[in-house]
Amino acid sequence: MAAAEGTVESTAEPAEHAGLPQMDVGTFPSQVFWLAITFGLLFFVLWRKTLPMIAGAIGARREQIEGDLGTAETLRKDAAGALAGYESALASARKGAVQLANDNRKGIQTEIDQMKAAADATAQASAAEAERRIAAERAKAVVGVRAAASSAAADIVERLLGMPVSADEADRAVAAVETKGA
Amino acid sequence: MEQFEVRPLLPLHIGGLDLSFTNASLWMCIVTAVCAIFLTMAASPRKLVPTRMQSITELSYMFVSDMIRSAAGTEGLKFFPFVFTLFMFVLFSNVIGLFPLIHPFTVTSHIIVTFALAFFVFLMVIVVGLARHGLHFFSLFAPKVPVVMLLVLVPIEVVSFLSRPISLAVRLFANMLAGHTMLYVFGTFVIGLATAGGALSVISIMPFLAIVAVVALEFLIAFLQAYVFAILTCIYLNDALNLHGHH
Structure with a gap:
């Protein structure tokens, strides 16, 4: 039989074979040989080309995600820092404004006080001057009135009694009336 | 069983060995090409x-x-x-073998193919184990039990270790063979009943529906057996790498 040769050709006459074609030992060398070649080839292609490609895509995605998360974290910290800076700047500006307003108020107050004091002094000075002048006028007037009263009294006495009265006597009399009247 | 027959396409004899390029070789090439091209094209974006x-x-x-x-x-x-290639090669062989109309040849339905793969895994486990642990690798056969027990356990461990390539090969081969044989048998029922005429022709719908169900089941088995082959390879590699270590 052809099977005795152990060749693949023996399967060309399947009718001659009992049992499964899988048990035809003659095909074994060819099967193993071509399996080694094809499996080896597939292994080489997957190992060198396809798997690094897939691993690269997975790795790139992981890196991208981690990188993005890192960037987000950095940006978040930056934002928090900026907020803190803004708040401290705001607080110091507010403090400065309050300080400035207080200083201004104090300055204005002192100016007002000074001006008020100056005005008071001026007013007091002119009031004193006026009083002094009033007093002088009054004194002058009192003298004038007394003199007029003396001369009037002397004239009245002269007319009534027909005798002259000296100015001194008239004055004394007026002074006496004055003190009595007072 | 015409679908399992190996026919030479290009005769090739080297050193007294018949290494002819057969229909089986052709389908190995198809499996390799489809697998490599599909995965590479799909991954390339x-x-x-x-x-x-x-x-x-x-x-x-x-x-x-x-x-x-x-x-x-x-x-x-x-x-x-290696494990990825093994998984993909077995998976594509199994699945391509199931497609109707293209008259595929199921590479993994041949015991010599599955045995060659299993034996390669077996040799790799031994080589890796010896390279990594030296002679200490053989402690794999001696679990930590009382010495008396070893008399019984060591032979059992040795036999179970040596039978690994056989069980690995036969499991895949037998699943593929059984699935395709079952489809073939139901197919002959359909033809036989349909051509018998009368009421029998009507009954032929039943084995036909069975074929549909079995094809669905076979796709599941195609994946499952590729997975089993790959995970058993991993478990055997674990022995070589970690001896009795568990993960």
Whole structure:
């Protein structure tokens, strides 16, 4: 039989074979040989080309995600820092404004006080001057009135009694009336 | 069983060995080409937001790497390209073999193919184990039990270790063979009943519906057996890497 040769050709006459074609030992060398070649080839292609490609895509995605998360974290910290800076700047500006307003108020107050004091002094000075002048006028007037009263009294006495009265006597009399009247 | 027959397409004899390029070789090439081209094309967009096809490659990448990590630990990832290739080769062989109309040849329905893969895994486990642990590797056969028990356990461990490539090979081969045989048998029922005429022709719908259900089941088995082959490889590699270590 052809099977005795152990060749693949023996399967060309399947009718001659009992049992499964899988048990035809003659095909074994060819099967193993071509399996080694094809499996080896597939292994080489997957190992060198396809798997690094897939691993690269997975790795790139992981890196991208981690990188993005890192960037987000950095940006978040930056934002928090900026907020803190803004708040401290705001607080110091507010403090400065309050300080400035207080200083201004104090300055204005002192100016007002000074001006008020100056005005008071001026007013007091002119009031004193006026009083002094009033007093002088009054004194002058009192003298004038007394003199007029003396001369009037002397004239009245002269007319009534027909005798002259000296100015001194008239004055004394007026002074006496004055003190009595007072 | 015509679908399992190996026919030479290009005769090739080297050193007394018949290495002819057969229909089986052709389908191995088809499996390799489809697998490599599909995965490479699908992975090539390398978008940040993956396309649908890219998602398939990334999901299978994560699936296999998680499988290795859970069965053989992080160190097992050194064998990731091999395990991935093994998984994909078996998966594509199984699935391509199920497509109707193109008269596929199921590469993994041949015991010599599954045995060659399983034996390669077996040899790799021994080589890696010896390279890593030296003769201490053989402590794999001696679990930590009382000495008297070893008399019984060591032979059992040795036999179970040696039978690994056989069980690995036969499991995949038998599943593929049984599935295709079942489809073939139901197919002959359909033809037989339909051509019998009368009431029998009407009954032929039943094996036909059974075929539909079995095809669905076979797609599940195609994936499942590829997964089982790959995860058992990982478990065996775990022995070589960590001896009795558990992960």
